[in-house]
Every structure is written in C-alpha cells, then in structure tokens.
Amino acid sequence: MVDFKVVYILWLREMKRFFRAKSRVFGTMAMPLLFLVFLGFGFGRMNVPGISRDIDYMSFLVPGIIGMSLLFTSTFAGLSVIWDREFGFLKEIMVAPVSRVSIALGRIAGGISTSLLQGVSILLISLLLGFKIKGFFPFIFSIIFMTLVSATFVAIGLGIASQMKDVHGFSLIINFLIFPLFFLSGALYPIKNLPKIVRSFSYIDPLTYGVDGLRGFLVGESHFSLFFNVLAISVFSFLTVIISAFLFERSEAI
Amino acid sequence: MDKIINKHMHAIRVEELLKKFNGFTAVDRISFDVSYGELFGLLGPNGAGKTTTINILSTLLKPTSGYAEVAGFDIRKRRDEVRRSIGIVFQDPTLDTKLTGKENLLFHAMLYGIKKEEAEKRMKEVLELVELEDRADTLVEKYSGGMKRRLEIARGLIHRPKVLFLDEPTLGLDAQTRRRIWDYIKKLNKETEITMILTTHYMEEADYLCDRIAIIDHGKIVAIDNPTNLKNMLGGDVVILEIEGDANQYIEKLKELKWVKSLMVQNGILRMSMEMGERKIPNLVNLAEKSGVKINSVNLHKPSLEDVFLFFTGRKIRDEEGEGERREWTIREMRR
Numbered sequence: 001m002v003d004f005k006v007v008y009i010l011w012l013r014e015m016k017r018f019f020r021a022k023s024r025v026f027g028t029m030a031m032p033l034l035f036l037v038f039l040g041f042g043f044g045r046m047n048v049p050g051i052s053r054d055i056d057y058m059s060f061l062v063p064g065i066i067g068m069s070l071l072f073t074s075t076f077a078g079l080s081v082i083w084d085r086e087f088g089f090l091k092e093i094m095v096a097p098v099s100r101v102s103i104a105l106g107r108i109a110g111g112i113s114t115s116l117l118q119g120v121s122i123l124l125i126s127l128l129l130g131f132k133i134k135g136f137f138p139f140i141f142s143i144i145f146m147t148l149v150s151a152t153f154v155a156i157g158l159g160i161a162s163q164m165k166d167v168h169g170f171s172l173i174i175n176f177l178i179f180p181l182f183f184l185s186g187a188l189y190p191i192k193n194l195p196k197i198v199r200s201f202s203y204i205d206p207l208t209y210g211v212d213g214l215r216g217f218l219v220g221e222s223h224f225s226l227f228f229n230v231l232a233i234s235v236f237s238f239l240t241v242i243i244s245a246f247l248f249e250r251s252e253a254i
Numbered sequence: 255m256d257k258i259i260n261k262h263m264h265a266i267r268v269e270e271l272l273k274k275f276n277g278f279t280a281v282d283r284i285s286f287d288v289s290y291g292e293l294f295g296l297l298g299p300n301g302a303g304k305t306t307t308i309n310i311l312s313t314l315l316k317p318t319s320g321y322a323e324v325a326g327f328d329i330r331k332r333r334d335e336v337r338r339s340i341g342i343v344f345q346d347p348t349l350d351t352k353l354t355g356k357e358n359l360l361f362h363a364m365l366y367g368i369k370k371e372e373a374e375k376r377m378k379e380v381l382e383l384v385e386l387e388d389r390a391d392t393l394v395e396k397y398s399g400g401m402k403r404r405l406e407i408a409r410g411l412i413h414r415p416k417v418l419f420l421d422e423p424t425l426g427l428d429a430q431t432r433r434r435i436w437d438y439i440k441k442l443n444k445e446t447e448i449t450m451i452l453t454t455h456y457m458e459e460a461d462y463l464c465d466r467i468a469i470i471d472h473g474k475i476v477a478i479d480n481p482t483n484l485k486n487m488l489g490g491d492v493v494i495l496e497i498e499g500d501a502n503q504y505i506e507k508l509k510e511l512k513w514v515k516s517l518m519v520q521n522g523i524l525r526m527s528m529e530m531g532e533r534k535i536p537n538l539v540n541l542a543e544k545s546g547v548k549i550n551s552v553n554l555h556k557p558s559l560e561d562v563f564l565f566f567t568g569r570k571i572r573d574e575e576g577e578g579e580r581r582e583w584t585i586r587e588m589r590r
Contacts, residue, residue, distance in 0.1 A: 009364045017352045020393075088348035092409075095312055096365040097337035252315075 006102035007109055010093075014077070014110025018117075028076070029118055032069040036061065036126060039188065050190035052221055060221075062126045063214035064187030067149065070119045071185075071207055074150045075178055077111030078157020078244070082167055104158060104248040108241060111154030112147055119146045123218075133218050142217040145230065149210035151237040159244035162251035185211045191223065206236040264323075265290045265417050265449035266311065271320035273306050273473075280306040282473035283320065288451055288466075290416075293443045295464035296453040297559065303473040304453035305345060308421050311451075312342050325416045338366070341410030341448075345421040347402050351395035355386060355405050358394060359412055366413035373412070380408035384438060400431035407438060411446070418442075420452035424459060436462055457559040467559070469566055476566040485557045489515030491531030492561050494553040495524045495538065504545035508538075516565060525564070527557065 018025065040058045047053075051060050084090040093103055120143060123131075133139055160173060184191075184198070185207035191199055202208045213229030216222035222229065266288040273281040281303040288294040296304045309315040311324055313333045322329045325339035349358050356377065363373035381387045384404035394402065403423065410418055423439065424432040440463060443450050454460050460467050461481045468478040477484060497504070501519070508514050508526065513534065518525040528534050531554045542549050 005367070006365065009361060013350065013353070013361060016357065017350075020352055087351065088344065088346045089350050090348075091314065091342075091344055092348040092350075092362070093365070095314060095337055095340075095342055096362075097334045097367075098365060 001099055001101060002105060003098055003102040006098045007106040010103055010106025011109040011113065014080075014107065015113060018110075018114045025118070028073050029069065029121065031072070032065045032122055033125065035068065035188075036065045036122070036129070040129065048189060050193050055219055055221055058126075058129070058131060059219050060190075060215070061188065062123070062131045063218050064185070064211050065126070066119050066122050066146070066214055067185060067187050067207055067211035068182055069122050070115050070146060070149050070210065071153055071178060071182055073115035073118050074111055074153035075157040075173075077114055078107070078154045078159070079161045079170070079173070080111075081107070081158060081161035081248075082164055082170065085165070086167055100249040101245045104245040105241075107158060108151060108154045108244070111157070112150040115150045115154070116143070116146055119150070134220055138217045138220075142214055145210075145213050145217060145233065148230075148233045148237045149207070149213075152206045152210070152233065152240050155237070155240035155244040159240065159247045162244070162248040181205050181207050184208065186223070187211050206233065206240075209233050209236070263290045264288065265292070265325060266294075266451065267321075267323045268307075268311070269321045271307070271310065271322055272318045273303075273310060273315065274318045279473050281310070281317075284468075284470070284473070284475045286468055286475060286478060288417075288449060290449050291443075291447045293439075293450045293452070293463055293465045295460040295467040296451065296470050297455070297457070297460040297464075297467050297563070298453075298470035299455055302455075302470045304455075304470060305421055306473075307470075308342075308419050308451070308453060312340055312419055313337055338413075339416045340419060341413065341415035341417070342419045343403070343406045343410045343421065343423055345425060345453075347406065349394045349402060349405060349409075352393065354391050354393055355381075355397070356390040358405065359390075359409055362409045363412050368413060376412050376414075380411050383411070383442065384408045398431075400427055400434065403427065403431075403435055404438065407435075407442075411442070411448070415448065417449045417451065420450060422453055422455070424454070424456065432456075432459075439463055457563070461559050469563055471563075471567040477562065481559065484559060484562045488527040488557045488561060488565060490527050490529035490557075492555055492557050493526045493528060493531045493535065493538065495526075495542075495549055496551040497522055497524060497542065498548040498550055499546055501547055504542055504547045507541055507545060518565065518568075525561075527561075 040061050043057045046057060048057055048060070051057065081090065084093070127133070184202045184205045186202060187207070191202045191208060194202060209224065209229045209232040212222045212224050213226065213233060216226040216229060264287045268287070269285050270283045271281055271285070272279070272283050284307065296307060298304055306315065310317050311322055311329060313329055313336050316330070324336045327335040327339065329336050350361070353361065359377045359380070360373055363376065368376065381390050384407055386401060386404055386408065389397070389401065394405065397405065407423070420439065424435050427435065436459065439450065439452070442448065452463065464481065466478065466480050467484060468475045470476070477487070501524070505517070505519060505524070508517055513528050514526050516527045535552055535554065539549060
C-alpha cells in the first residue's frame with residue numbers, strides 16, 4: 001500500500017523546490033519574525049494578565065510565534081497541490097502506477113520538513129534575541145513535537161486542496177481557517193483571557209495544544225500538562241493524516 | 255522499409271464507450287481498435303470528445319459505460335497495469351518548471367520504479383532522441399514551448415510504454431517547431447514500434463502522421479480509415495462553385511448527373527466531388543447557364559481531409575461555434 005520509494009521522491013521534490021525558492025523562504029519567515037520582534041519588544045515590559053510572573057512576555061511569545069510559523073508554512077505546503085493542479089503537474093503524478101496514499105504521504109513528509117526548517121530557524125533567531133531554553137533535551141523534544149504539529153496542518157492543507165478545483169477559494173481558506181486557528185490558539189495571549197464561548201473553540205484548535213506544548217518544552221510553563229498536549233497533538237496528527245490521505249486518494253486529477 | 259503493424263494484436267480496443275458529464279454526452283458510444291505499432295489519430299474540432307477519450311483510456315476518468323482495454327488490460331479493472339503500459343503527453347504542459355529537464359525525467363523514471371543507473375542510461379537515450387542533451391540541466395521554466403513539448407515526449411518514453419498517447423502534441427507551437435515535433439513523432443513510431451494514438455484538430459498533422467484516422471464530432475466517430483481512403487471517399491476532385499440566382503433548378507439537375515459523386519449546398523456555394531473535375535467544369539458551366547444561374551467563381555482541388563471532415567460533419571473544423579450564424583451545409587448527398 002505504501003511505497004517508501006515514492007514517498008522519498010515526492011519528499012525530495014518538495015525539498016528541491018523549497019531550496020530553489022529563496023524568496024518564498026524569506027517571505028514566509030518574514031511575518032512571524034516581524035510579529036516576534038515588534039510584539040516581543042513592544043509588549044516586553046508589560047504584565048499581560050494570565051501569564052505567570054516568572055516569565056516575561058518574550059518567553060511567552062516565542063513558542064506562539066513558532067506555532068504560527070508552523071501553522072502557516074504547513075498549511076501552505078499542503079495547499080501546494082492546488083498549484084500542481086494549476087500548472088498541470090498533478091496529472092503527471094496521478095497517472096503514474098503508484099498508490100495515491102504514497103503520494104499523499106510523500107507530500108506530507110515534504111511539507112513537514114520545510115515547515116520544520118522554518119520553525120527551527122525561528123527558534124534559533126529568537127535565541128539571538130535573548131530567548132532562553134531549558135537545555136538540550138527540551139530542545140530536541142520540542143523539535144519532535146513540532147513535527148507532529150506540522151504533520152497536522154500539512155494534512156489539513158492537503159485534505160482541503162484535494163477537494164478544491166482551482167485557486168479561487170484560496171484566500172477564503174486563509175481568512176476563515178488559518179487566522180481563526182492562529183488567534184484561537186493562544187499564541188499571543190493566554191487563552192484563559194478569552195471569553196468562555198470563544199475559548200471553547202480554542203479547545204478544538206490543534207494549534208492550542210501545539211503552542212501550549214511548545215511552551216511546556218521550551219519555557220517550562222503550560223496551561224495543560226505536557227503529557228496531555230503530546231497526546232492531543234498525536235491524536236490530531238494521526239487523524240488528519242489518515243483523513244487527508246483518504247481524501248487525496250479519492251480526489252480526481254482533472 | 256515499411257514499419258511493422260501487427261493487425262491481429264490490438265494495442266487498444268474500445269467498445270461502445272460512453273462518457274456523460276452531468277447529462278452532457280462528451281463521448282457517445284464510440285468503438286475502434288488500434289493495432290500494435292500503429293500511429294492512430296483522433297481528428298476533430300475542439301470539444302469533440304478527443305481529450306475525454308484519451309483521459310478515459312489513460313484511467314484519469316472513469317467511463318459512464320462501455321468497455322475499453324489498453325495493452326490487453328481492462329481500463330476499469332486493471333488500472334495499475336494500464337498505467338504501467340502507457341505514456342502520455344498531455345495537451346497542457348505537465349512539467350515541474352522549478353526542476354531541471356533532467357530532474358523531471360529522473361522523477362518520472364523513479365515514479366515508474368526504474369532503478370537509478372538504468373534511469374540514467376535511458377535518460378541519455380531519450381534526451382538524445384529529442385535533441386535536448388545540452389539543455390538537460392536547465393530549469394524547465396527557461397524552456398521554450400517546443401522544448402517543453404519535446405521534454406514531455408522524452409518523459410513519456412522513458413519507462414518504455416507500449417502505447418503512447420499524444421493529446422494535441424503541437425497545439426500552440428509555431429509552424430517550424432510543429433514540423434520538428436512531427437518528425438520526432440514519425441521517427442519514434444518507426445524506430446521504437448510504439449503504438450501511438452494522437453488527437454489533433456490540425457488536418458495536415460493527421461494527414462502527415464497517421465496510419466489511420468478516426469474523424470470524431472460531437473462525441474461520435476463519423477468516419478474511420480487511412481488518410482488516402484478517407485480522401486478517396488469523396489470520389490475524385492472537389493469542385494466549388496460560387497453562384498448567383500435561384501439555384502433550386504440547377505441543383506436538381508446536378509443531382510441527376512451520375513458523375514457528381516457528392517453535393518453540398520450552403521447559401522450560394524456548391525461543393526461537389528467528381529473524377530477529372532477539370533474536364534467536367536465546362537459541363538457545369540453550361541448547365542448553369544441553361545438553369546439561369548450565374549457562376550461567380552470556380553475552384554478545383556484534390557480533396558484534403560478538410561473536405562472529408564466538412565462532408566461528414568457539415569462544418570469546417572475551425573468554425574468556432576457561436577461565431578455568427580451556424581454555417582451548416584444543407585443538402586448532402588453522396589454516391590459511390
């Protein structure tokens with residue numbers, strides 16, 4: 001069912017494309033970095049209600065911004081199927097005698113890698129800005145955790161893209177999916193500050209657990225327990241990958 | 255030397271193939287066979303159902319009903335085997351423009367399970383065939399239209415398919431490039447003995463390349479034969495008269511003439527076919543005078559596929575629909 005060679009070549013293609021599109025790399029990293037710098041320094045001395053007195057706002061913000069970067073780059077990586085459809089390349093893949101599940105997994109693997117590279121880059125840049133992490137192992141665990149977060153959103157992007165015929169619904173998705181997910185996740189402020197009704201949506205937002213888990217690993221402060229965050233994101237990533245592979249399998253090439 | 259066409263083995267068999275999209279019939283119960291080694295053409299205007307047929311045969315679309323097999327495999331039940339046996343050059347480019355020519359080929363080869371060393375070897379072969387060796391390391395986005403087409407042909411061949419589909423292989427290319435692509439296709443078909451099925455709406459292309467042609471219109475095959483026979487169907491030369499006055503009497507008289515093999519009328523223009531047209535024109539002129547019809551111009555030519563198409567469909571192939579009034583030819587008659 002899953003042909004790992006096919007997974008590998010689709011991953012390889014994503015990587016090649018990624019490293020060739022330098023403007024895209026900087027473009028997608030620019031927004032999270034701007035958020036990080038301006039919000040981090042702008043609100044740095046403020047006491048944001050709901051944040052423990054032991055950590056400053058910058059420390060609170062960095063995991064949120066990493067989560068933001070993962071959300072954006074992962075979802076876009078998943079949506080890249082739409083571009084392939086637009087440029088015709090999807091047909092080339094779809095007539096090949098290989099299982100579509102392998103193709104879907106290859107794309108997801110490629111998407112995870114590219115968004116992980118950006119997530120880690122932001123983490124490293126934030127270290128230069130004065131962010132402190134709790135040691136080497138938390139750093140490694142946070143990267144594994146980021147992988148799961150990326151998998152979730154690449155899969156969501158891919159699932160949506162497989163059902164879309166053209167690029168016209170694209171901005172709709174960004175406005176009505178990505179931004180709400182971002183704001184609901186508590187990346188910029190603690191979700192306890194949100195009204196109760198709004199907060200209940202936060203609980204079904206995978207990024208909530210993603211950001212909270214990263215905070216747990218990197219800063220040592222989290223709303224939910226680390227175990228619960230890892231469990232939640234594992235379940236989310238598992239389900240979304242299965243569902244999107246299924247949707248991709250059933251989608252039409254033309 | 256003539257190439258080998260095995261008439262007893264069918265590379266493609268199509269029986270009563272039907273495809274409907276939300277009530278619109280794109281392919282209307284067509285049937286045809288293609289022998290191994292043959293270069294077979296589907297000729298018809300845009301929207302005739304050619305691409306839909308190719309998409310069904312290449313397993314991209316499922317037929318509504320009917321049966322088809324490619325390289326001996328049922329296209330519904332043995333999709334993977336069909337996919338392994340075919341190569342496709344799509345109508346629109348399907349290359350990854352952010353990869354180089356070589357990378358596109360390598361990606362394709364690996365997708366078809368070809369080992370790396372073997373893939374490298376075959377890549378050299380196909381690049382040589384389409385004369386792209388020196389541009390192989392350039393990003394495809396820098397390629398010209400003709401180069402992209404050639405790369406796609408090379409890609410379609412790298413896994414050594416039994417059947418190669420070419421959907422409008424020269425669409426949008428300039429006349430010179432078109433010629434070159436034609437020569438590649440002809441050479442390939444001759445040298446590799448790969449069965450090829452190509453769709454086109456260029457008459458010259460079908461005429462120049464194909465061993466056999468199916469003329470397709472509104473989803474139906476209206477004629478199928480080799481180019482020579484198709485042209486002979488009209489029975490001799492095509493004579494076109496532009497006339498003035500009441501033509502009814504004249505037309506009645508023309509119909510009585512045995513040597514007028516076919517006759518079509520469209521406001522003020524008569525299209526006929528006859529043997530040795532140049533000797534018959536005086537008769538036609540005399541008869542017109544007797545019938546009180548004035549002839550404004552006479553045109554005589556050897557029949558082309560365009561004439562054949564016009565005869566079978568009542569339309570010129572390049573007539574765009576909705577462009578003013580429909581230019582249907584009214585009276586159509588043929589004797590054999």
